[in-house]
Amino acid sequence: MKEDQTRRRRPRSDGRKNRERLLETARTAFGSGEIDIPLDEIARRTGVGIGTLYRHFANRDALIEAVYRDELNRLAAAATRLAETHAPVEALRAWLNLFVDYIATKQVIAPALNSLIGGTDAIYADSRTVLTAAVGGLVTRAIESGDIRPDIEPVDLLCALGGVSNYATGPGWEPRAKRLVDVLIAGSRPEG
Amino acid sequence: MKEDQTRRRRPRSDGRKNRERLLETARTAFGSGEIDIPLDEIARRTGVGIGTLYRHFANRDALIEAVYRDELNRLAAAATRLAETHAPVEALRAWLNLFVDYIATKQVIAPALNSLIGGTDAIYADSRTVLTAAVGGLVTRAIESGDIRPDIEPVDLLCALGGVSNYATGPGWEPRAKRLVDVLIAGSRPEG
Amino acid sequence: MKEDQTRRRRPRSDGRKNRERLLETARTAFGSGEIDIPLDEIARRTGVGIGTLYRHFANRDALIEAVYRDELNRLAAAATRLAETHAPVEALRAWLNLFVDYIATKQVIAPALNSLIGGTDAIYADSRTVLTAAVGGLVTRAIESGDIRPDIEPVDLLCALGGVSNYATGPGWEPRAKRLVDVLIAGSRPEG
Amino acid sequence: MKEDQTRRRRPRSDGRKNRERLLETARTAFGSGEIDIPLDEIARRTGVGIGTLYRHFANRDALIEAVYRDELNRLAAAATRLAETHAPVEALRAWLNLFVDYIATKQVIAPALNSLIGGTDAIYADSRTVLTAAVGGLVTRAIESGDIRPDIEPVDLLCALGGVSNYATGPGWEPRAKRLVDVLIAGSRPEG
DNA sequence: CATGAATGAGGGTTCATTCAT
DNA sequence: GATGAATGAACCCTCATTCAT
Known part of the structure; x- marks a missing residue:
């Protein structure tokens, strides 16, 4: 390998x-x-x-895995970049919106998400790490800056967005997914 | 004889x-x-x-459809019942939690949700109506009572929950889905 | 199950x-x-x-195995029958000729033979037992009656005949294989 | 690597x-x-x-054929050499043992043998000639010297040995193949 | 009504062979 | 001469669906 x-x-x-x-x-x-x-x-x-x-x-799985890995790497890179250029909450918000953009046309993320919690498929071990690290970092920063509650599970934000983009493939779904980003962030505020 | x-x-x-x-x-x-x-x-x-x-x-699709319809009917019935017995936000919260329970063991809802917005599959036309009506009613009541903002799209709440239950199949996912219910409702408040 | x-x-x-x-x-x-x-x-x-x-x-191997097992069972049955009706050497000779007849048109025996000694394929374990038992019994009787030397390896007789029928598929090969039966028995005599 | x-x-x-x-x-x-x-x-x-x-x-067959031809040439050369240096039966015995050695590690001979009698594959025409000539010469000498019966078919000796080496690939098969050489020669004696 | 044998289209995968570099 | 990417026919196997019993 x-x-x-x-x-x-x-x-x-x-x-x-x-x-x-x-x-x-x-x-x-x-x-x-x-x-x-x-x-x-x-x-x-x-x-x-x-x-x-x-x-x-080598086979179907290898192709699928390659597609996943590709996408995830791009997202991870974006997280790093945003963390360096935006304030905590805004970096998070921006990245979540980016996340929406990605999964917009490519639900490929799904299986990776799928293994985020209990996934047993060894193939996605890396992918999981990559994605978890990306959101995790942004959320941690936002918690530290006091913008969101400390009991928020970063991964769940992704799952929620993944759900919208997954189930809603028709036209006009994208603005709605982005509105959900705001709802999620609003609902995650300390006072929220 | x-x-x-x-x-x-x-x-x-x-x-x-x-x-x-x-x-x-x-x-x-x-x-x-x-x-x-x-x-x-x-x-x-x-x-x-x-x-x-x-x-x-008659064929595979017919079986799948039957399973969906079955589940959806139970959910619809629950919506009616809850609306009659709870305050608006609480009815909504309770139903969303119920929704989580359902999809907990049966991700079958997914394809039905899939067509909630742009779905072209005629088979799910009914299902869509049923489910949309169920959440729609509860959300409308909560909007009217001033507990949540009027620009909230009911269906998106389901999608978000669907995402969590869909991607997170490991142990302990359920409490997290229910915490998300609270986040979503908190984020949907007028001042949220 | x-x-x-x-x-x-x-x-x-x-x-x-x-x-x-x-x-x-x-x-x-x-x-x-x-x-x-x-x-x-x-x-x-x-x-x-x-x-x-x-x-x-269930798959290619299962079919092949079934064909083998079938043939081998017939051969085993014949060995028993011949032992009951012929003198030791003649039973052996007759069975070897029968063996020739079988493999004449069906080289199927090959793979079974293949595993007679060092075969690792578990599927043929049974077959091996069956075939080894068949010749073994006949040879043992012939050894006990003093008609062939005790150091003759029964299985090798089969291998030799298998070779002829395997390599010589043209017309007229059969009488030659049967002549080989005689050579083998002659060469296996105590004085031989 | x-x-x-x-x-x-x-x-x-x-x-x-x-x-x-x-x-x-x-x-x-x-x-x-x-x-x-x-x-x-x-x-x-x-x-x-x-x-x-x-x-x-040029293609797979050409490669296979080349391998065969190669082996056969070596065997043919050995036959000539042995005929010049050993007594008839011993030359035959030695060559048969050599034959065993060759096919020991290389079952490649098989297909060539395959066409020895009725083979229709034109590619092996030469090979057939070469091999037949090699054993043929040795057997003829042994017949002339009165050491083996005149009705022995030289090629069958090879087939028999080919069978053993072909089917018996486990450890310890080689001494057994060589014992078979002796059985075959003993069984081919005039009085045999 | 229930059964399960039969069907065959279609998907994943392998590998001999060709040919542009 | 050498290389290895590209090709696609052919194979094994699965499974939705039909239909005779």
């Missing part, structure tokens, strides 16, 4: 591009709720053979 | 009982996250032949 | 016949050297759907 | 050497029973690209 990095020859530029494009197709498909999309179809939409898909991703 | 018996008797109790037991098996399975359980397996667990399952439910 | 035994109904005569016919097709195919015949093709030749094949045999 | 590094520097590997090494890898693999080893894997183990394998061997 780790040594793969070391050992693996530099992929041809073609190969890299294909990997990227397959990920993109998968991300889009999963995001549109086509969770059961056949791998054949992903390959077809990407314009490559099914064998090429398998060259890049 | 014979005709008398035919005419007079209501559908065999056997048939009814089987239908009920199949529903129960399916509900339990779906609730345990076994969303992809084969129909064969549902029949087997129920102790009937697969043909019997098909006698009662 | 446990109740399976209890619950299992007598297979329909249809089902039985299909199972028998699938076995027959498989036996013939394997025997003709078509060891890699796709299961699809076996189903097609039998005139049933692929699903039917899978209803009777 | 590690050898990657070693290999990498080599500016232009000698075509001959690659061919040789690929043959060696294939021989070893086939000999270990990995009859279905993917060509990818053979290339990988050899430390060359799959394309290189295809440069040397």
Whole structure:
């Protein structure tokens, strides 16, 4: 696993591009709720053979995992950035809104969330850590600054937002999810 | 003679009982996250032949729909009852907690919620109406009594709770979902 | 699970016949050297759907195993019969000739033999026992009657014959295999 | 793996050497029973690209054939040598033991034997000639010297030994195969 | 009404072979 | 010459659905 990095020859530029494009197709498909999309179809939409898909991703799970990991890394990076540039509550609010944006078109986060609490799937262990760390840090800062109650469970905020974006896929759902961000933050105030 | 018996008797109790037991098996399975359980397996667990399952439910979707409708009806009934016996906010809070209880063991609600806003699946049209009416009524009463802001979208409360119960399947998730009920109501107050 | 035994109904005569016919097709195919015949093709030749094949045999290995077991049982039965009706050496000779007849058209025995000594596949444990017992008994009798040397390894006789029938599939190979039976017995005599 | 590094520097590997090494890898693999080893894997183990394998061997069959031909040539050479240095029966016995040694680790001979009699595969025509000539010559000498019966079919001796080495892959099989050489020669004596 | 054998489309995966670099 | 990415046919297996008994 780790040594793969070391050992693996530099992929041809073609190969890299294909990997990227397959990920993109998968991300889009999963995001549109086509969770059961056949791998054949992903390959077809990407314009490559099914064998090429398998060259890049050992099996269905590997592809799904890659999509997750990708998304989560972007979110984690954003958390760090926001913490450095905003006041505690606003950083949290901004990141939650970003979180909404991400899961907006890509419900891919779901399975990662799924394992946030009792997940047994070892594959998501990393993902869990990454995401938990991201919200956790922002919430801690907001607790320390006295803007939200200390008994708030960071992960639950994500779950709640995940719920909205998950169940509400129609047009106009996004503003509503963002309004929920405000409700959640308001409800989490010390006096709240 | 014979005709008398035919005419007079209501559908065999056997048939009814089987239908009920199949529903129960399916509900339990779906609730345990076994969303992809084969129909064969549902029949087997129920102790009937697969043909019997098909006698009662035309196809997989019909079975799933029946499970949904069943659950939703119970929730709707509870909403009515609570509205008659509790103060507005408390009725809402109580019903949301009940909602949590339901989805606790049965995430089956998910797909129904899924179509709450933009769903195109005609099958859930009824379900949607039922559920929307249930929360809608309770929220309206709470708005009228001035306990929550008028711009709160009832359905979003459900989505948020659905998210927690959906993503958090481990032990101890339930108290957390109920704490979220309080956060949501607190965040929905006029001054919130 | 446990109740399976209890619950299992007598297979329909249809089902039985299909199972028998699938076995027959498989036996013939394997025997003709078509060891890699796709299961699809076996189903097609039998005139049933692929699903039917899978209803009777859980997977490729299960089918192969069934064919083996079938053959071996017949051979075992023959050994018992011959021991009761022939003099020791002649019983052995007759059975070896029979063995030739069997493997003549069905190299299916190969894998079973394969595990006779160092085989690790648990599936063939039974088969091994059956076959070893069959020759073993006959050879022991011949040793006791002083017709063959005590250091003869029964299984090797089978391997040798298996080799001929395995490698020599052309016309006229059968008389040669039977001549080998005589060579082997002659070479196994005390004075030999 | 590690050898990657070693290999990498080599500016232009000698075509001959690659061919040789690929043959060696294939021989070893086939000999270990990995009859279905993917060509990818053979290339990988050899430390060359799959394309290189295809440069040397037009397709899977060509590689297999090359392995066979190689082995058979060595056996043929040994037959000539032994005939010049041993008495007839002993030359035969020695060669048969050698034959055992060869097939000991390499069951590759099997398919070649397979076509010894009725094989229709044109590719093995040569191989057949080579092998038949080798045993044939030795047996003829032994018949002429009166040490074995004239009705012995040389090829059957090989088949028998092939059977043992083929089916008996466990430890200790080799002495047994050699004991069978003696049984076969004893059983082939004129008075046998 | 109940049963379960039969069906076959379709999904995941493997691997021989080709070909652009 | 060498490389390895790409291809896709073909295989194993699952499962929703039908229908004869």
